[in-house]
Amino acid sequence: DYLVSKQNVKNIFVNGTTGEGLALSIQERKQLAEEWVRQGKDKLDHVIIHVGALSLPGSQELARHAAAIGASGIAVIAPFFFKPTSKDELLAFLREVASEAPAVPFYYYHIPPLTGVKIRVEELLDGIKEQIPTFQGVKFSDTDLLDLAQCINKNGGEEFVFLYGVDEQLLSALAIGANGAVGSTYNYLGQKTNMMLQAFAQHDLALARKYQFLTGEFLNFVIKLGFGVAQTKAVMTFVSGIPMGPPRLPLVKASEEFIAKAKAKLDSIVCKTEQHSNIRLAVL
Numbered sequence: 001d002y003l004v005s006k007q008n009v010k011n012i013f014v015n016g017t018t019g020e021g022l023a024l025s026i027q028e029r030k031q032l033a034e035e036w037v038r039q040g041k042d043k044l045d046h047v048i049i050h051v052g053a054l055s056l057p058g059s060q061e062l063a064r065h066a067a068a069i070g071a072s073g074i075a076v077i078a079p080f081f082f083k084p085t086s087k088d089e090l091l092a093f094l095r096e097v098a099s100e101a102p103a104v105p106f107y108y109y110h111i112p113p114l115t116g117v118k119i120r121v122e123e124l125l126d127g128i129k130e131q132i133p134t135f136q137g138v139k140f141s142d143t144d145l146l147d148l149a150q151c152i153n154k155n156g157g158e159e160f161v162f163l164y165g166v167d168e169q170l171l172s173a174l175a176i177g178a179n180g181a182v183g184s185t186y187n188y189l190g191q192k193t194n195m196m197l198q199a200f201a202q203h204d205l206a207l208a209r210k211y212q213f214l215t216g217e218f219l220n221f222v223i224k225l226g227f228g229v230a231q232t233k234a235v236m237t238f239v240s241g242i243p244m245g246p247p248r249l250p251l252v253k254a255s256e257e258f259i260a261k262a263k264a265k266l267d268s269i270v271c272k273t274e275q276h277s278n279i280r281l282a283v284l
């Protein structure tokens, strides 16, 4: 309800990085997926469930479950303990998961900074539809915009969807042709990012940049303090007023010092952006 009413976010990616999906048990992941689908009915447009896991049977079980509860899509990361070393190995793993949910749109979740699997998506997409008929697109959480650009350039005609996942670079990805975004900051800066999407759609690059710089200035500040999933939970808690709880070990909760500094910074940037937007609106 908070995301819909306060952030204008109506598409949810469940059990990914921010939701600590990989730190949860299979049972917990199923429970969360069920709740999101149930609570999101008639409120959300899409609920994509991340079903990637280190073991193939675990991932397949989650894929079957997501299909049974009526998820609008499933996504899978590359397994990252025993890693695929080639496109074919990765594709074989993804295909075995996707085939367990044969009527559910399938997304590859590319996040090399966390998986360490750096197989280029451009290469992976070559002929992917023949292997995975449900293939819908990629959640692309990498800074390699050349790879993203090549994917879009080569596969745009096939209408794959590219959801970008490096929030501080979203505007650049949009310029290259990304269709949307999945990221941690949209939990608390969703409204502002929606304004950026709107400005971009209206070809108002100067305004779009203002919103991108807001996210960038905040992330640049908190990254220097030490920023990850634990800190995201803390930021979401102070912005929304909804307690997100601590992260699960080995992650540890954000310090009070981090919270105080991050809050002061975010307040000041949001305030500054709003002043600029008002001036702009007045001028127009």
Ligand SMILES: CC(=O)N[C@@H]([C@@H](O)[C@H](O)[C@H](O)CO)[C@@H](O)CC(=O)C(=O)O
Pocket (backbone or CB within 6 Å): 013, 015, 016, 017, 018, 019, 113, 114, 141, 165, 166, 167, 168, 182, 183, 184, 185, 219
């Ligand atoms: C590595 C990481 O956590 N990346 C985030 C970004 O939103 C990231 O927090 C943000 O761009 C700040 O660097 C997302 O791509 C993760 C995400 O969408 C997810 O929760 O699955």
